[in-house]
Amino acid sequence: MPPAEERPTFHRLSWRDFDALARLDGDEDTIRKLRRAERSRRKLLLHALLAEAAKSPDLVGSLPPLDSAWELLARAEARSPRTVNRMLTNPYVGSWAGYTTRLLRNGTDGVGPLWMHLGHVHAIAAATAIQAELDFETEIPVWHGNAMLPALGTARLPATEPFTPATVRGAGNRYVVSHAGTTVRLPIAFSSDAPGWWGVRQVRSRVGAHRFSLRLDDLDPYRGLYEPIPPERLPAGDVANWRRLIDEACRLIATHLPELSRIMPVGLNSLVPKPHVLFRNPSASTGEAFGSAVVGLPTDGVALAATLIHEFQHIVLGGLLHLATLYEPDPRERFYVPWRDDPRPLSGALQGVYAFFGVTAFWRALTHSDPASRRATFEFAYWRGQSWRTLQSLRTDATLTAAGRRFLDGIAERLGPWQDEAVPVEARELATAAARDHLAGWRARHLRPAPSAVAELAEAWRSGRSRPPTTFGTADPPPTPVPDGSWSRARADLLQLAVGGVRAPERPGIRPAVPGATAADFAYTSGRFTEAAEGYRAELAATPDRPASLVGLGLALSARGPHPAARALLHRPELVRAVHRRLRATVEPPPTVERIAAWIGQLIPD
Structure with a gap:
């Protein structure tokens, strides 16, 4: 048997942590455990993807061999392990790995040729090396003139062809991206815009001791839910609106759910902004992109706060499902859920229950703060009843595992008593x-x-x-x-x-x-x-x-x-x-x- 320090480390949650998550009592350490598990999962996916692709070297086209990306990541890790960890925490590394793995297994192109998706690992390695301040040179894919360096920004280059390589090089902490006679110099502050460069914007908010930091990512090609999408650069006026609304939302969460405001920044670090939809607060997330949510521009900070909580709950449950089996696979669309107009499988219904459990807690806190608020009292009365109804329809389902029943019982322990709390008759x-x-x-x-x-x-x-x-x-x-x-x-x-x-x-x-x-x-x-x-x-x-x-x-x-x-x-x-x-x-x-x-x-x- 190898020495203890050489044995593989497995990510586990104690039943105490498991039950705390079910009851909305999770702490920062618990969410960090989920985040570390996701980081390890992405590292394993990355290694498996590169190992599989190495069997067919011609798949990367004119880009460097994929081994060179792994070597550059290893250099970055030797210089700055935290930098590699931050990159692996980037949600879109997870969505890229999942999407590209599926393409490779099926032997098909996706949105663009397979070599471009496989070659994105060079962009990941380059962005990591830049943040680790390494001297290096490599090539990365360019998609319709956009050369993405994940979590940093996009170099805007001549679109000589739909899909083509560009060179990234740097020394002494100065980096450039070059293609077809055009050279884009990266600014010192990567989140800033510069000639030929769009930076990934950062939004920071501080409410007392609570600090929030979110990337407002409108650039990464793998930020979508299903397949790669081109950049959709937000106008400056929209960015200002987002900053204001995020600040309002963070203030509301910190004021009314301070425990949640301590753990949310650990599990939610990136938003994909989308246009406003009249009468809707559209949002979505995927288990492959732990830490990210796609969100439509809301009408006010209250709506955004509810949406952020909703998506954070999805993120937490997605991370938990990578560590625990709550139900057996069953794709049948057989449950009524009040947040969708179509029947849902148990997996989707369970996700919704947990997400709206968090939303209910938010409206409950606002109701306690202002019992005369028509909006808060109605939303609390509505979502507590709807979440409870759906929870009851799931609790005895035969496809639930023992862990799944325990998780739903934990939700019920907290959500059940809320059904009897007083609200105005009108609400x-x-x-x-x-x-x-x-x-x-x-x-x-x-x-x-x-x-x-x-x-x-x-x-x-x-x-x-x-x-x-x-x-x-x-x-x-x-x-x-x-x-x-x-x-x-x-x-x-x-x-x-x-x-x-x-x-x-x-x-x-x-x-x-x-x-x-x-x-x-x-x-x-x-x-x-x-x-x-x-x-x-x-x-x-x-x-x-x-x-x-x-x-x-x-x-x-x-x-x-x-x-x-x-x-x-x-x-x-x-x-x-x-x-x-x-x-x-x-x-x-x-x-x-x-x-x-x-x-x-x-x-x-x-």
Whole structure:
């Protein structure tokens, strides 16, 4: 047996750390353990990728042999181990390694030729050597004139060909990138722009003892979620907005969740900025890019704070999943989740539960700070209920491992008691209505009632029975990922306007410009429920299959008091629509959707 110091080191989490992460009690040391494990994983991926590519030296084209990149990294590590560790912590080294490994295994080109992706390791090595202040010379790929040095910036060169090499050289801490007679000198401060050079911008924020540092990376080709993308340089005005919003978000997190503000900078170090999307806070991350999130420009610091917490939770869980198996592979899209309009596999549902658990904690803290805030109390009431509902649907699933059940139990230990915390009546009622709205719309589009049940109900109606048969069943069929009809989020957008969550563009004298909103939607979200019901009836008379109108009528009727049609439209809209479709084809004149819903609703409890 080799001496202890020569034995391989394995990354492990104690059950104490595991349980702390489940309950949002993780500390800086725990997140550092995840980060170190990711660093080791990337080092292993890099070594395996180079070893596999070395079997076919011609794959790198005219670039230097891949061994030279490994040697340059080894020199950098000998000079400055921290520099190599920082580079391996760069999220896009992970996404590059995963993407390129898949291309190599499949023997295919991706976005651009395979040699360009394999050759990116030279760019990684060069950027590391520059930060370690080595004297060296090598070649790196250039993609449409962009020569990327990860975590540093991009040299802008003549685009003589779509994909071509460039030379990087330096001595005495002065470095240049050259191609086709053009030489770009790197500035002393790499994050600064210079002639022919775009630096990766850094955003730093300090709130008391809490320090945040984020790269605002709009350059790295592997910063996307699925495949390489070209640079999308942010205008200076947008950068200023991002700096302001990041500062606001960090201040909010430090003020209301100080424990989280201590660990978040350890696990989140880079943002990929995207344009603003009206009424949305789009964001995403991938397990291969631990430490990074793709984020759309938010409306304010509160929205960004919630988004950063959401993505940090995804990052943490992604790191944990590289150390622990929480579930067996199961790609079936079979779970309803309120944050998506389509069914999700267990893996996606679990990710969402953990992410929105963190978001719920944020809105809870804001609610405790300002109980009169309509926005905070609504968001807390909504997300605590929606996260809890989804968690309950997962906890007994057969594909969970013992560790997975333990993790969900840990979330439940903290999230469960929050369900009973007091919130204003208005917030609770709005949250309940919003939850019913989305779930009913999902059911209408993704559940297909058994044809035999639909036929039996239609026959019972035609025969004049005053009540439907009690045998139409209550168990839900498996959802289908192919939606039956489109869904409008207009009511949810109008609700966000009502509670102050977003600002919509307005023109003098008219309603806010909410895409897809109908007059009935405006009436409903304004509390004019009788007018809303009439509006949805008119919509259904014109388009009886429209899911948003079916559910809208159910919501408007329910808001006026218990009603059998409301019960059917909110709890079994897919059945109401299927029976109505069948009767429209066989009964003249056809009954209204509301009549069918009221008939079926007799057997649906409140």
